[in-house]
Amino acid sequence: MSAPTVLIAGCGDVGSRLATQLLGERWQVYGLRRSVSRLPAGVIGVAGDLFSEQCPADWPTGPLDYLVYSAAATDHDEAGYRAAYVEGLKHVLGWLKQNGQQPRRVLFVSSSSVYGQQEGEWVDETSPTISAGYSGRLMLEAEQVALQSGIPASIVRLTGIYGPGREWLLTQVRRGYRVATDPPLYGNRIHVDDAAGLLAFLLEADRRGVGLDEVYIGVDDAPAPLAQVVDWLREYLGVTEWAEDASVRRTGSKQCSNARVKALGWVPKYPSYREGYAAILEGRC
Template identity: 30%
Template sequence: MKVAIFGAGYSGTAIGALFAAQGIPVVGTTRSASRFGQLTEAGISPVVFDGAMIGDHLLEHMKDVTHLVQSIAPGRDGDPLIRLFDNEPKRFLPRLQWIAYLSTVGVYGDHKGAWVDEDTACRPVSDRSVERVEAEQAWQTLAAGQRIPLSVLRLSGIYGPGRNGFVNLANGTARRLVKKDQVFNRIRVEDIATATAFLAQRLYDGIINVTDDEPAPPQDVVAEAARLMGIEPPPEQDFESAELSPMARSFYGENKRVSNARLKAMGFKFTHPNYRQSLADMWAKKNWNKPQQTAF
């Protein structure tokens, strides 16, 4: 087994680190050689990939890859690997056995706070979510045509060491925006990694929500982080009158509760099933501001 992580960013690095900890060779791409040290420390062989061309070094690595994880976001021109593969992934990855595509629960769109699952129709609102739906469909078409199992992981709001409410409170950027009945799901980055490995072991083929048990109002998460830190939380702000960037405001245009029942029915157990347990874990371990200290 050899794993390739295309887009070894926050989630991709955690996924690669878990496979590497299991003694599995991992290659990970990054746009900048400045991240080579960080990836090497995680056990990942780093390669520069700009999304436009697969260089000779990366091609050499790809000859032995059996499991592909695509974590690069699509753009207006679609998914970069779909374009480069031109419907022939095995020309580059002759031993390929399984693909994971990291998508987002944003593809479901707005459901007025109702529960959604993998069978819920996608009604994307934002341009970035529309692009995700198109990328999912492109990967499904490619995988079906090549008879390669494809896991589409729909991820909720990603957080973990180095990216969480503690960090925001510490640097003064935390806000408690209140919008009536608004909730969000979240997912701890380590649970993304363990879910990816779980699905890889089974060569799972299908769509799967990777999200926590408890959709909750965002202001409650900030308040809990402040409580654990022993500080006063920032004051609540009304969402409608708050100054926000168009992108930040767009996140609040989608309100839903995302079910993880399918993944749990397969036997997967979340290490961090809700934000309270997860925040308490990071605070106790003192790793909340150390993004590469994952518990593998």
């Protein structure tokens, strides 16, 4: 059987880690980004701009089994989000049609920002999407573009991604960061390697003929109050002094469930912030 082919559009940090995992499973991987020199070895570069309607000159001409859309906004405002997630996805879908390509499935990497719950509620894929901000609203719009594309699609709503190079919280704790403890502000996270691993898991599952749902939440096993995470990091880092006043933080507070994807057999490598941050601090990831 020939190697499955996948195009990762927006092949940045998560996409490159996904590409590396798939290459290890003998997939043929195309990576679309502006600077293809930064792609992992073995990835076939497609130099292109998701913000342009012009199909990249080196767009693959053969069949594509899968599309993973994993873009990141360069401008974090409403226009930037629309360009990256809604218009960019429309461009890629148009390029597929232009080249007569019909993938078996599209994976669209979305965000848990579509959930605006604020009281620490448990959230799953059936929970109402009540985001009041533009980021969640535009993600929902982009999700509908994927689901209405005429290609089978699954949405993967990733929670807060952390990992090497994504160490904002570690920096803040070292500087004496303090957060409110009452009421608890629940946060959700996923290590960047697990984010990539989840996408690879879903692609392999679809390849085996497993029926996939339209939406999955990508999160580790242990949503936790931010104050608890900060306390653990202080102890691990040996931080003994911190600010007298709690820092202002986003208002959202929810606990995301990964039960749906775990029922398929997915197991995160880093089940909680403890394993994930320890791996970062010990240089194991």
